[in-house]
């Protein structure tokens with residue numbers, strides 16, 4: 003129903019958000035948004051979640067969106083604050099997260115520069131545009147109050163329409179606090195556009211025919227499989243085909259990581275052919291944002307609701323923009339219909355695929371056995387403990403580059419899992435808070451992050467304590483930016499720094515950071531683990547405090563450094 007509303011610009015905005023069902027506002031406030039906060043003080047229906055850095059705030063909204071499916075709404079500050087938010091908005095853009103960022107705007111025709119506002123000649127919305135959905139979804143409202151409600155409804159709709167992504171909305175600070183404005187809002191406008199339907203019958207047939215003819219079809223399930231809740235259908239297709247499933251860089255566990263057909267990361271490794279005797283001759287990408295790197299298989303099919311990144315650097319033989327649940331169901335059904343007896347033989351013909359998947363797990367289990375009696379916690383030993391102890395109905399937010407996870411049961415039937423997407427560090431703490439707000443008290447949330455990653459969002463424990471988001475934080479503390487050391491050695495194996503074990507900028511100790519004290523100073527209790535013996539009791543306490551006690555807790559685990567340069571504690575030692 004349409005209705006006319008009156009009040010300040012801030013009230014019009016808050017009313018529109020409320021009308022759209024927005025419950026939480028993630029924020030770091032400033033004085034260009036006076037009108038918004040004045041409106042909130044009068045209304046008070048929506049829950050504010052305050053973060054002490056904009057990066058945290060954006061990550062909170064993103065974590066909330068990912069686990070709730072709802073739009074994460076951020077009230078941010080003008081240019082200076084918005085730029086501080088940019089690293090995490092970048093992650094949201096890559097991930098395709100539905101976020102709405104609203105900021106006050108000090109642009110004025112009389113005075114073209116004001117502190118914190120964009121430099122003369124630039125506009126705030128334009129400055130944020132490259133990190134919005136498709137690098138185009140940044141809007142501004144300057145003069146017309148009626149546009150506040152229209153632009154907000156439009157931004158919410160943009161954020162959830164495929165390709166989904168973050169939208170930025172700049173609203174004149176003066177309009178936000180001006181009194182006596184009038185605008186229309188209304189349910190009749192609706193906030194969503196109906197999504198694409200299932201693929202056409204002839205496309206389904208073409209896909210099923212080729213899948214059935216392939217000697218070894220490779221399946222890849224992307225994040226739209228998770229978003230559309232098509233994980234069960236993905237499993238059924240893989241099982242009907244007895245086909246190997248690989249993952250590309252993705253932000254959700256779209257296929258169960260402990261399923262006997264899950265074969266690890268794409269591209270298909272060389273030893274796959276050796277172990278299975280099968281040569282992959284077709285790849286079927288389902289709901290993926292494309293592939294990172296090359297595509298080796300000679301035949302490529304891709305389906306999903308978002309065509310933006312389909313076939314950008316590889317050919318497409320069959321491709322369709324469509325929803326996934328019903329389409330996958332239809333493909334599976336067509337397989338048996340079209341291939342009859344042949345279909346029954348696939349399990350035998352590709353029986354070794356399960357052997358390959360099993361080999362990956364066995365390798366990991368052997369690593370655990372090799373290290374379980376050492377005093378220092380090896381990453382594989384931490385992994386094995388987490389795999390055994392974490393409840394299956396929980397959620398893991400991961401921001402740890404070299405922590406191991408092959409043994410953890412993520413995906414359909416196991417834990418929900420998410421990671422940043424864009425790789426811009428500073429995601430973890432905020433995202434875990436948002437995720438916990440989304441899933442509520444009954445589902446445990448575990449944040450697994452590196453010591454390096456933690457440094458980018460170290461002010462977030464205060465938010466955890468303030469709103470009592472009972473998250474178990476597990477730090478893989480190797481006192482270094484370990485993955486960067488590994489990457490440098492891969493990129494320049496003959497460089498002097500690699501030969502001498504001198505890695506500038508990667509050693510994070512000297513002085514060591516006391517992460518337990520860091521959390522405690524902000525209201526979150528925790529403990530440090532230095533030996534394998536202490537690990538299990540500490541994790542048990544952590545799980546107990548967070549689940550039964552409903553309070554956040556941190557376990558800072560000192561883990562062994564691995565790989566090249568593991569012994570190097572060198573740093574450029576100069577001081578004033």
Ligand SMILES: Cc1ncc(C[n+]2csc(CCOP(=O)(O)OP(=O)(O)O)c2C)c(N)n1
Pocket residue numbers: 089401402403404405425426427428451452453454455456478480482483484485486
């Ligand atoms: C915002 C940002 N700055 C810098 C980097 C580069 N970078 C990638 S991984 C990494 C180190 C991560 O260290 P840690 O979280 O301790 O994980 P580890 O590799 O030690 O397991 C850095 C600095 C980045 N990805 N994002």
Ligand SMILES: [Mg+2]
Pocket residue numbers: 452453454478479480481482483484
């Ligand atoms: Mg580290």
